[in-house]
Amino acid sequence: MSKSFESYQKRKLISSYFSVVLSIGLVLFLLGILGLLVLNTKKMADHFKEQITISLFLKDSAKEVEIDQLQKSLAMAEYTKAATYVSKEEAAEQHSKEIGENFIEFLGYNPLKNSIDVQLKADFVSLEKIEEIAAELSKKNYVDEVSYDKPLVGLLSENVKKISFWILIASAIFTFIAVLLINSSIRLSIYSKRFIIKTMQMVGATKTFIRRPFIWTNIKLGMLGSLLALLALAGVLYYINGSFPELNLFKDTSMLIILFVAVFVLGVLISFISTFFATQRFLNLRTDELYY
The missing domain is CATH 3.30.70.3040 (Alpha-Beta Plaits)
Known part of the structure; x- marks a missing residue:
């Protein structure tokens, strides 16, 4: 019976970790695609302009x-x-x-x-x-x-300005949404362990001691999610470059390296901050408040 329960708990834990990694990876992948679009907005605009x-x-x-x-x-x-x-x-x-x-x-x-x-x-x-x-x-x-073609030139210049503006706005909004989604996934993961946190606190463990394993675990999950996002991003980048070689996406390798590093660091940073504040919240709750 105890072995069956332990097996169930282990599967539940793996499932929880998998959902966190998947959600982080998916959100960071979409954020990376948007970042790729932002970095290549001028390049794509120049490509269309040079058809004039x-x-x-x-x-x-x-x-x-x-x-x-x-x-x-x-x-x-x-x-x-x-x-x-x-x-x-x-x-x-x-x-x-x-x-x-x-x-x-x-x-x-x-x-x-x-x-x-x-x-x-x-x-x-x-x-x-x-x-x-x-x-x-x-x-x-x-x-x-x-x-x-005078009308085409005017229309192209106007649309390039509009598209560049709205891409920047969309990037800011989506970055905010990405932070909220990753934060929610990590908070739900820690919510399931709120009684363990309170039990450790009741037996005299310090807040730093309690937070440390949660932070380290979720940083590792953030790293895995980031790597998953980067692999998917690299695949999409390779496919687009093969389909549209005139964009020459691999020409500016320094910008691509910065984008990949930024996505990885963002995944780790959001995981750390979200875990810190989520554990802090449950550490500050009274025992009777854990049920709500």
């Missing part, structure tokens, strides 16, 4: 040497990520594929112009800077027109 292209349509009278010089000067410009020359023949072929028919046969001539597509660096993707660049390029006498 300015098209320089050239006059038919433009000489080959002028086009070549213009392309080289654009490639070396501080605002350029890439400059690609597109001949009118290439443009016609691409347009025919898009519409599904050969429009040149219908019209009898190619109305398109030679062009240079300039892919901008993220820091220069704003309405003011693009307008300055477009105005400067329009001054060249062999440039017929400078075109870009």
Whole structure:
């Protein structure tokens, strides 16, 4: 009978520890994902900004040497990520594929112009800077027109600011929720041992002596939960980097190391603080208050 009871108590204890580790790991994993999102907000915004292209349509009278010089000067410009020359023949072929028919046969001539597509660096993707660049390029006498999607640029800049703001707000709120959830899990774990705490106190054990094993146990559980979260976070990070290699998530390894260390330390720190105050609460209760 006693062996059966001991076995039951052991299973109950393991189940309690497992639930604490799992809850800590899950909360820290979600917090790590959010931290990853915060760290890469600018990188993702830059990726979308750098899809913006300015098209320089050239006059038919433009000489080959002028086009070549213009392309080289654009490639070396501080605002350029890439400059690609597109001949009118290439443009016609691409347009025919898009519409599904050969429009040149219908019209009898190619109305398109030679062009240079300039892919901008993220820091220069704003309405003011693009307008300055477009105005400067329009001054060249062999440039017929400078075109870009003005509404898209304005919408992108506005949405990037909004998304960055709300991600920061969400991070603050979720961090607070994470602390509350981990704290609740640890408090429930210690609540089940409140009579043991009071018994130890009644036989003369000091508060420090009573707290020490609880704190050390929950710090170890916090470490396990943190490691579980970091393993899951590393798996997600590897998957995202494989699916979207253009984000180059592993480039800034120092920031990733800081994030992983922060998640681990946060798990240990919250476990320590929550255990300290939870045990302190039950140590300060009267015996008859333990039943409520």
